[in-house]
Amino acid sequence: MRQEKECYSYNLDSLLYQGVEYADKHPFLEDEWILPANSTFSPPKPLTDANKELLRYDTVPDSWEVIKNPNYLEEMKTLRKMAYRENTDDLFMKILRLKLEGREEEVEVLKEKVKLLVKEIKELYPYD
Numbered sequence: 001m002r003q004e005k006e007c008y009s010y011n012l013d014s015l016l017y018q019g020v021e022y023a024d025k026h027p028f029l030e031d032e033w034i035l036p037a038n039s040t041f042s043p044p045k046p047l048t049d050a051n052k053e054l055l056r057y058d059t060v061p062d063s064w065e066v067i068k069n070p071n072y073l074e075e076m077k078t079l080r081k082m083a084y085r086e087n088t089d090d091l092f093m094k095i096l097r098l099k100l101e102g103r104e105e106e107v108e109v110l111k112e113k114v115k116l117l118v119k120e121i122k123e124l125y126p127y128d
Contacts, residue, residue, distance in 0.1 A: 007039040008064075010057040017044055017055035017064065051076065076127035083121045088114055 004022040011018055021039050026032035035041065040057060044064040047053045052072050055064045069075070091114050098107045 005033045005041070007033075007035055007041050008044055008057075009036065009039045012038050015057045015059070017057065073127050076125050080121055080125035080127070083125060084118070087117050087121065091117070 003025045005025075007021050007023045009018045009021045010016060018038075021036045023033040023035050023039070023041070026034055033041075040062060042062050042064065044055045045066055047055065047066060052069055053066050054069045056067050057063075058065055091110055095107055095110050095114070098104075098110065
């Protein structure tokens with residue numbers, strides 16, 4: 001027989017979902033499990049948009065509620081900024097070098113590439 005059972009942990013202060021844990025089988029009581037602290041056997045509800053929503057545990061009915069992520073906007077801005085830095089900064093520097101060298105055809109090709117990257121990044125990290 002399986003010696004552990006899946007349960008779901010939450011932060012003691014915020015009651016926000018933290019992840020899956022495992023309860024150990026009770027050594028003396030059959031069909032009983034030792035639930036880790038700040039955990040429940042009640043499975044969380046699925047999220048429709050993992051970036052915009054969070055799960056918060058409600059202790060009285062022993063269930064999860066979906067709430068809006070209050071940090072969504074700042075998180076998306078930060079992720080988008082990092083994506084720009086990682087994917088376009090080098091291209092902008094290359095464009096500047098090519099402009100200084102008078103290689104306008106190559107500049108135009110790179111500009112189009114940057115436009116496509118920016119569009120993809122905005123789609124990946126929307127917040128407008």
